[in-house]
Amino acid sequence: MSENEIHVDKTLATPGVAKPLRLAVPLLALIVLLAWLALTPGGLLGKADAVGYAVCHRIASHSFFFGDRQLPLCARCSGMHLGALLALAYQVCLGKRGGMPSKKVLVVLGVFLLAFAVDGLNSYLTLGQESGSSISLFANFQPLYIPMNWLRALTGIMMGLGIGAMLYPIFNQTMYKEWDPRPSLSSWRDLFQLLGLSILLEAALLSNNVFFLYPLAILSSLTVLLILSMIYAIVWAMIMKQENVFSSLQQSWMILLLGFTTAVLQIGIMDYGRFMLTGTWKGFGL
Numbered sequence: 001m002s003e004n005e006i007h008v009d010k011t012l013a014t015p016g017v018a019k020p021l022r023l024a025v026p027l028l029a030l031i032v033l034l035a036w037l038a039l040t041p042g043g044l045l046g047k048a049d050a051v052g053y054a055v056c057h058r059i060a061s062h063s064f065f066f067g068d069r070q071l072p073l074c075a076r077c078s079g080m081h082l083g084a085l086l087a088l089a090y091q092v093c094l095g096k097r098g099g100m101p102s103k104k105v106l107v108v109l110g111v112f113l114l115a116f117a118v119d120g121l122n123s124y125l126t127l128g129q130e131s132g133s134s135i136s137l138f139a140n141f142q143p144l145y146i147p148m149n150w151l152r153a154l155t156g157i158m159m160g161l162g163i164g165a166m167l168y169p170i171f172n173q174t175m176y177k178e179w180d181p182r183p184s185l186s187s188w189r190d191l192f193q194l195l196g197l198s199i200l201l202e203a204a205l206l207s208n209n210v211f212f213l214y215p216l217a218i219l220s221s222l223t224v225l226l227i228l229s230m231i232y233a234i235v236w237a238m239i240m241k242q243e244n245v246f247s248s249l250q251q252s253w254m255i256l257l258l259g260f261t262t263a264v265l266q267i268g269i270m271d272y273g274r275f276m277l278t279g280t281w282k283g284f285g286l
Helices: 003-011 015-039 044-055 075-092 103-124 149-175 188-206 210-239 253-278
Strands: 097-099 180-183
Touching (some): 044 253, 149 188, 188 210
16 A cells, blocks of 8 residues: 555545545535524625624724724734734745744743733623623722733734644644644844734724725634634644644545534524523623
């Protein structure tokens, strides 16, 4: 048996199982996707809102707008997912690196995580205070500083860089038969380049310009799907014992499609549950 034949046997178990899966997985993906598209608000931004609705509170005062249109995710979640997308895109340009970031980069990412946690807690403890809401959870709490959307977005971006920096090498280690063992982010140069791009991303979010905010709104929601799909693809690869058998993304299409389908299903279930509780597609009102 040739090396190529051995590889085919590994990637889809036995032929008797592989053929039904090749038919069933795309069919299942199509059914789940069409059902979600049919039951969520219309229009491209409506679908983006539905993705954000599943993972974000979407409180208006904590969100960016272009005109009178709220972004699908709040300022913090927008920053976090766009930061993750930025880190993933940067690492894709470096190839199939599967090593974890170097220690010095991990230290900086740890500081980013701490900043995200402090700002998030400070903001949470003032929830409702800025609007004078009667349901303010901690009415007497004196914040360390006044929470602001630009800071929510910035700490979100910082957190997102860490998510992307960790997810990308784990994905490569799991999916590929051969991957580059070098760290995905290894030098100060990598970090400073990402930080420079992050500053531009923050500026775009603060611009209040539809030319920037419309595509960022779509990209932020797509990144929710991307991150969940990658995580679930890793899980499915382990469940189906398909770790380290693929040479390319094309070969792993079934695992990737299973990951995507599971991500859409999760978003749909969360959409349904929240809609049943609130009766509206709008964010929480404070």
